[in-house]
Amino acid sequence: MTNHEVEVWISSELDPGRGRWFEGPHAADYALSPQPNLALTSPAPSTATTIIVKPEHTYQQMLGIGTSLEETTIHNLAKMDKEQQAAIIQQLTDRESGIGFNLFRLTIGTSDFTAEPFYTYNDLEEGETDFEMKRFSIQKDIDLHIIPTVQQLLEAAPDTVFFASPWSPPAWMKTNGSLKRGSLKEGAEYTEALARYYRMAIQAYEQHGIPIYAMTLQNEPLLEIDYPSCHMTPARQKELAVALRREFEAHGMKTKLWIFDHNCIDAWDYISPILNDEEGRDVVDGLALHDYEGSLAIMSELHAAYPDKPIYLTERAVWGTAGADRMAQYFRNYASSYNAWVTMLDSRIGTHQWVGTPGPTMLVQDASEPDRYWRTPEYYLLGQYARFVRPGAFRVESTYGSEDTVTNVAFRNPDGDLVAVVINQTDEEQPFRVLCEGKQFMAVLPARAIGTYVWRS
Structure with missing residues (x-):
């Protein structure tokens, strides 16, 4: 050129x-x-x-564009031979032969898109507690190939950026004793225990050579549903952010904290009480939003109100030219990133535990012949952005x-x-x-x- x-x-x-x-x-x-x-x-x-x-x-300056490495995708990848796994990672991350994704979302414990029973890193028998996290372990993430897959991706694309999101605290910390529905129990001891739990999760990944750039405090905190979820008020999220920042600073950790992680329609009512509080504003690094309900103009309003807090579009699936235009609108309303949700389902639309029927993912695996897969047009649609808009670009x-x-x-x-x-x-x-x-x-x-x-x- x-x-x-x-x-x-x-x-x-x-x-x-x-x-x-x-x-x-x-x-x-x-x-x-x-x-x-x-x-x-x-x-x-x-x-x-x-x-x-x-x-x-x-x-705004761009952090990146990418997708998720939730357990459903990794479960399907694990069925493939090593050569196919490596080929898919290359197709996702390489800017010449692939589409150049540089930003991936990880889950802290289980999400709804998993082929496994729901779990956290500190699951106890009913009535037990472990405030000091003596039984904390991410071994399931190793056993389920999550850690090895992320390490493989990092080896292929060392500049990859990861952020992480939890769907639920351990059940023993919750009001209903379940990973489904409920909320965090009242009391500073539970806030501090959860902050300790998240700090240890980030540290455990770092010990496996996987740096976590940022984390959200709770996936969709206004949703209680029959998969891992946890209702969390703005006041409680602010308390958790303060406690988690204290944990990070005590252990020399630089992971950023993004609040909210839910739909535009509720963003103002949730975010403003946290950022209008001096203590809350001091510990928050960014705002995470989903696009399932509400006007994207809210993002521009939030930018005008809190210009020092970057906005990240952390979850959505979009299709076709209408989806490409929706992405353009994210960026035109100050999103510094975009992440697709779920990278690969199989041809039986599996395996997941979401309560609905998902739309097609950018990669689809043949359920009867796991080494066979195909790309949908959304793979290329996302590549029209990710391959060419580099990290650090400015809109x-x-x-x-x-x-x-x-x-x-x-x-x-x-x-x-x-x-x-x-x-x-x-x-x-x-x-x-x-x-x-x-x-x-x-x-x-x-x-x-x-x-x-x-x-x-």
Whole structure:
């Protein structure tokens, strides 16, 4: 690529989110398909949709884009031979032959997407307690291939960043004595015990060579449901954050604390009591959000209210060009990251213990022939972002466009290259031009397709 050219890659949707993807592979028209370079030229009049990019107007810095390594995915990976496991890790993390994921979500103990009985790292008989964590152990994470798989990924991609989320404290700490539903028992001794438990979990992973950059305090703290879950009020989460920060500092640990980890609709009511409290604001490093309910504009409001607390979109599954546009909106509303939830189910939609029926994942394993798998278009859709938007990139100003033509989001990478991800949700090809710093390029994006455009300013 010269200073007068634009590199282009295109992916297209095909039956987004449909169950047929569990039946077998299908070929979309474009799958991170490179296109001929476009010319950067002097500006000229055009009737095409115009996207104006202003690189001098910068917004949030990107931590990364990635997916989850919950136990369901690892259970399916463990059925494969070593060569296939290595190939999938390469396809997820490599920027040349794969899609360049650099940010992975781990679970602290069990989640709903697991093939195993629910567990934590300190499961006791009814009536027993262990406030000093003498029986703490992450051995199940070793036995279930979680630790070895994460180590294998780190060996292949040493710059990978991990964050972790718990679904439930140990049952003996909870009001109902169960990993399902309930809440943390009242009293400082339980808050301190849980902080100790999480600190030891982070340390245990670090002892296996797996650094945890950040953790959320509780996955979906406003949800009580029939899988591991725990209702946690903002006041209790603030107490836990303070106690956990104290634990980390006492042991020289740098893991960051992200609060909330739930839907936009409840974000204001949950986050503001914590961050409007001086002690809470001092110990919190970031805000984690999910996108299952509520307006994404809430993210921009939170950024305006608490500009020193980065926002992370820690869980969502999206499909097709509508999903690609949803991702653009995350970033346009100040998300510094995006993580897909669940990387690989099998063709029987297994194995998980969620209460609903999941949509197709980016990788699907043949349940009767585990070494066989196929990619859905969402693998490539995510690659349109992750392969090209580098960690440390800044989002830059660009006019959004419209759903009737094209929409977009733009970034400047650390090396100075500019990246625009452009989405066509319509049934017709869409011509458009990009105007930037005295230059322009003209492009045509096929129907129901995502294009990534990279150029040097």
